[in-house]
C-alpha cells in the first residue's frame with residue numbers, strides 16, 4: 001500500500017513475466033493443521049478493536065483520514081443494522097473456539113461493517129475527500145488472516161487495500177493481501193521486506209501458485225518499494241467482478257515454516273471448513289499467491305503485524321501514469337470533485353478473523 005513505485009508495476013501488469021499453471025499439485029505438502037479462532041472481528045463490537053489513522057496519507061492520496069468520532073458522525077464508518085444482542089459475547093477478543101452460537105451464525109447474518117469515502121460533499125478538483133483508514137489494535141506474528149466482504153470500493157481514482165504491516169518499515173515487512181487501483185480486474189498481492197535478509201518469490205516453483213508473478217524481488221526501500229507481486233488469475237478477485245460475485249473471502253496463511261500463501265474465494269466457492277470456523281487450509285488447493293520460506297526468510301522479515309483496511313483516492317499509484325492506462329477518462333485529481341464518483345467506494349465487511 002505504501003508504495004511510491006507501484007506506478008512501475010502497474011505498467012508491467014499486462015506483461016506477465018511468469019505464466020500461471022492452474023492445476024498442478026503442490027510440490028511441497030503443508031501441515032494438515034486445522035486452525036482455531038483467535039480473534040473474530042464483526043458486528044457491533046467491531047470498532048472497539050481498530051484504531052483510526054488520522055495522519056496524512058503516506059501514498060499521497062486526495063483524502064483526509066477521519067478520527068473514529070468524525071468518521072462515525074459523518075456516516076463513513078458504521079455497523080449496518082442492529083445485530084442480535086445475544087451475539088455480543090461472541091465478539092470478544094478471547095478465544096471463542098467451540099462457541100456454537102458464533103459458528104452457527106453465517107457471516108451474512110451478522111450486521112456488516114461499512115467503511116466509506118464521503119459521497120455527498122462538494123470538494124474542489126485536486127482537493128481532498130474524507131475517508132477512513134483503520135488498523136487492528138492487536139498485532140500478530142503468524143496465523144491465518146481472513147477478510148470476508150460482500151463489496152469492495154470501486155470506481156476510477158479509487159485505491160482500496162487490505163494489508164498488514166510491521167514496525168520499522170521495511171524491516172518488519174508489509175503484506176498486501178488485497179490491493180489494486182481504478183477498477184483493475186484482478187487482485188494484486190504483494191510482499192515488502194527489508195534488505196537485510198533474503199526475500200524473493202520462488203519462480204522455479206511456479207506450480208505452487210495459480211497467479212502470475214509481476215516482480216519477484218521483495219526488497220523495499222524508501223526510494224524503490226514496488227515489492228514482489230503476484231496477480232490473481234480470477235476476474236472475481238477485485239473491483240466490479242468481486243462485487244458482482246457478492247464478494248467473497250481473502251485469506252493469508254502466514255506460516256513460519258512454509259511461507260506466505262494467499263487465497264481468494266468468490267462467495268459461492270468459500271470452503272465449508274472456513275464457514276464452519278474450523279479452517280484446514282491444506283485442503284484448499286493451490287493458493288493464488290505463494291512466497292516460499294525457501295527463498296524468503298519469513299521469521300526475520302515479517303513480525304508484529306497490524307492489519308489495515310483503507311481506501312485512498314489517486315495518490316502515487318492510482319493517480320500516476322496508471323490512471324490513464326487503466327482506461328479511466330480525464331485527470332485523476334478532477335474525479336475527487338464529484339461526490340457521485342464515490343457512491344460505490346465502500347467496503348462492506350462481514351467479518352475479519354485471525355486463526356492460530
Ligand SMILES: *[C@@H]1O[C@H](CO)[C@@H](O)[C@H](O)[C@H]1NC(C)=O
Nearest residue numbers: 080081112114151346347348
Ligand atoms: C445496509 O443495509 C440495508 C438493509 O439491509 C441495505 O439496503 C443497504 O444496502 C446496506 N448498506 C450498505 C452500504 O451495504
Ligand SMILES: *[C@@H]1O[C@H](CO)[C@@H](O)[C@H](O)[C@H]1NC(C)=O
Nearest residue numbers: 141142143254255256299356
Ligand atoms: C513465527 O516465528 C516468530 C519468530 O521466531 C515467532 O515469534 C512466532 O511466534 C512464530 N509464529 C508462529 C505462529 O508460530
